[in-house]
Amino acid sequence: MAQDTTVTVYNTTAITTDPLQTPYSFKLSxxxxxxxxAIFQVTNLHQAKIAEQAGACAVTVSDQQRMTDPSLIKSIKRSVSIPVISPVRIGHFVEAQILEATGVDYIDENESLTIADDQNHINKHNFRTPFISSASNLGEALCRIRExxxxxxxxxEVKNSGNIAKTVMHVRCLMKELRVLSNMDDDEVFTFSKRIQAPYDIVAQTKQMGRLPVVHFAAGGIVTPADAALMMQLGCHGVFVGAEVFGYEDCFKRVKGIVQAVRNYNDPNVLVEIMMGLNLGDGDGDGDDDRVENE
Structure with missing residues (x-):
């Protein structure tokens, strides 16, 4: 119905959406x-099948430069049964429109790609497809949620170097800010929201909930099951893993181990079994693994 639609104008292009078709609560679910x-970045169909067989909950199809070729996205969607995610450049709402038309399950507005608009992020409420956005602190996270x-x-880190230090720092920073917010007097929330440059109402909601209003995963430098378990013990709900894991000879075992570590992150005995026999050195970078059934 016309009264239930939202119209947003980008220059001379009007985008009409019906919030009743895909309400935000449905996207959250x-x-x-x-x-x-565990979500794995893949660059080809072979890697996507490895991730699926190893138990990944989803794959991100990306070439780390610009929007992924829609033909590759469609090929992977036809071949795997798990959700497919694809990134767009920050602020590039046309790339998001194209990806939504390909039928991706989630769109990732990703800072590791070349930025299209350094002033404005995409208005994600204009899309039926759920969006994933990055943040390094609570203020950024709440601003992205408002969008x-x-x-x-x-x-x-976004360079796939296997350095997890920055990820740990950002996760700890966000969790610390959540704890500080949860212990604040209600009158202090106004000043806190100004300091972190986030909308007051969503800051107040976060305080009441005692957590972020949405699911949050960690990403960057996660290449071993122990890395994944660390992120989970720090309070994350899951992990994104870069395509560098497919450069190891034991990549199927490694991918499966990361999946199992996310599920059993609080059990050191299980983690011992998962880590045994893994090559903990550098990957060979070829991204090949022969262990895919029915290939």
Whole structure:
């Protein structure tokens, strides 16, 4: 119905959306299905099948430059049964329109790609597809949620170097800010929201809930099961893993181990079994692994 639609104008292009078709609460429920899982970045169909067989909850199809070729996205969607995510450049709402038309399950507004608009993020409420956005602190996370993000990716390094230090720092920073907020007097929330440059109402909601209003995963430098378990013990709901894990000879075992570590992150005995026999050195970078059934 006309009275229920929202019209947003970008220059001379009007985008009309019906919030009753895909309400924000429904997008949140979709991202909740990923909770407790591991999402793997893949660059080809072979890697996507490895991730699926190893138990990944979803795959991100990306080439780390610009929007992924829609033909590759469609090929992977036809071949795997798990959700498919694809990134867009920050602020590039046309790329998001194209990805939504390909039928991706989630769109990731990703800072590791070349930024299209350094002043404005995408208005995610204009899309039926749930959005994932990155943040390094509570203020950024709440601003992205206000824009319509249904999942937050706490991002560390983006160069696939295997350095987890920045990810740990950002996760600890966000969790500390959540604890500080939860213990505040209500009158202090106004000043706190100004300091972190986030909308007051969503800051107040976060305080009341005692957590972020959406699912949050960690990303950056996660290459071993121990890395994944660390992120979970620090309070994340899951992990994003870069395509560098497919550069190890034991990549199927490694991917499966990361999935199992996310599920058993508080059990050191299980983690011991998962870590045994893994090559903990550098990957060979070829991204090949022959262990895919029915290939």
């Amino acid at each position: 979709l991202t909740q299905t990923l909770r407790g899982g 319509g993000a249904a999942m937050i990716r706490i991002q560390g």
